Amino acid sequence: MSVPGSESGRGRVGLFVTCLADLFRPSVAWASVRLLEQAGFEVTVPDRQTCCGQPAYNAGDLPTARRVARGILDAFEPFDYVVAPSGSCAGMLRLHLGRLFESEPDTATRAEQLARRTHELTEFLVDVAGWTGVAASFPHRVTYHDSCSSLREMAVRDQPRALMAQVQGLELVELGDRDVCCGFGGTFCVKYPDISTKMVSDKTAAIAATGAETVLAGDLGCLLNIAGRLAREGRPVACRHVAEVLAGTNGTDPIVPVGP
């Protein structure tokens, strides 16, 4: 498939959909495909992919994480680039996969090669593709939540902002304490729900203080957490993945529709 106005032949991208986009919010994956094609890449979605393995990896279950990781290596080896609409999953592939195979040098080498080709979506579009062709309009006041893994593992901070600056009508108001975690942390949010609640409540208060109508982020984990808390608090702020806005696919409802 191709999108009108796209260049072509800049390389083959394997889209790492991420399990949350696959299961909860396919619009994020569709938006990612669209953006990557607009930027001139040929996008493939390997159908053997499931998850990056973080639930097991972060729980200390290395054998399970390894089993999942082997599937990723097999599925994504043929591509010039592996791109994920998530700093967290991209961080797992880039920084942690190799560590799983310390005792298997051949597999470790494959993992390191994959790591070098792996990118978070906005980072890829800006730093690798040098793409400035955002053709979207979003006439709203928005704020942006940096996920911890985007910020600290993938050095993603300016890239989404550079892309948002190209969206017509979008007004960005920065969050206070913007480098502080929202309290999601994968299984952390259900292992320590009280602490997680305190953290996400601080975050939603900071969001409310910006007066933004919409909060955007590059990671669905954070977004589901923030959207769930905003909805429970009855705060009228919509949550969307930044890719949806950049791709101009705003027809989909926000993560939890605003209102009762």
Place this chain on the structure above:
Amino acid sequence: MMDGAAAARFPEASARALGDENLQAALRLLGEGFQARRTDAVERFAAFEDARDAAVAAKTRTLRHLDRHLETFEARCREHGGVVHWAETPADARQIVLELLTDRGVRVLSKGKTMVAEEIGLNGFLEANGIEVIETDLGEYIIQLAEEAPSHIIVPAIHKTMPQVADLFRQHHDQTGAELFPRRTPADLVAEARAVLRGRFLEADAGLTGANFLVAETGSSVIVTNEGNGDLTQTLPQLHIVLATIEKVVPTLADGAAILRVLARSATGQDMSAYTTVSTGPRRPSDVDGPAEYHVVLVDNGRSRLLGTPAEEVLRCIRCGACMNHCPVYGAVGGHAYGWVYPGPIGAALTPALLGVETARHLPNASSLCGRCEEVCPMRIPLPKIFRYWREQEHAARLNSGRMRLGLAIWGWLAARPRLYRLATGAAMRVLSRLAGRSRRFRSLFLASGWTQSRDFPAPAGRTFLNSWKQRS
């Protein structure tokens, strides 16, 4: 002595801490206080990142040949008239200190701030043996009056609000005969504590301090303070005892200087602490003051076992407290919830090493792995990586919950079988999406109460992306 078993009760203790209004009020000061001040200090010092690298390199070099540097330290210390004692366990260390005191008929001991003393349970032990201990660091003094443990490694009484401190002083100072103050401002409280403590410094027959680091090439111990209490503690009495763990040694004074360049900036946002004091042996004939005897008690308590393991990088820690000042979990629950001497991220990395994973397994789990601690750690300790290491030990020893293990096993089995995973998740998402109805959210959800107790659970779209994509292409 702090009961190590309390570390096992982190879940209950943290829940209580979240409901403690005084504590929450006290913790709110972390952000505007310590975080902002550290940021300013780092911005003022253009070479901060280079200084970090130099400090890390110094400490890494030290740990590679720790045995050699410790032997050099002992030899040099002895040349200057000091005595070095080796303590493998907390019990050994307590006994050595007690004998040093009782052999000399010491009844009153003044004490500078030292976390190692907390670690080995020194105060309670000495008091049970008839020795009075006077804490001279203001924060330590406050919690001594309150009969509590420190909740932070550099600000031990951070969990106390000013009115609580004023109350404590009212209870304990009115009978002392010392000059009293109106107790309306922090300055009043500091002045009053100083007036009371001045008298007490002179009563002490011995002084005990920790060490921010020990210098092998000179056999010296170095402390940094802002109150000057450490200097009075170690120069007024006839006996000065330094209590330090073995990883505190650095080869040279230059290595120590490398640490000083990042320590206060990371801790309090000062370029340097008010006082940096180097002690080398007892008083020499030409000295105007100083102790007649200088003893250093070197405590291992599990450190040497850590060398060569994936957790050994915690031994680079210089106890600045930046990790806890920036940790959102510490900021939510404070230090006491961690149940042992070292709270916050460094505690979550170190406590399992010292008390065992079985006791301390909750601490490295109580992290969203956000990485802010590693980002501000002047010694670049990879704290999240060490949390994962302890989680791996926990999982391998089957200490985590059966429900978690079962969940992971089922999920892992499915995730390694894409076709089956597609069918199962496809069906599950379809059902969930229908159940959510028009509100597109769940107020409560079977097996997800941890989430839904405080958050709505967003409904999935219905059709998974990969199932849609297959039909499209």
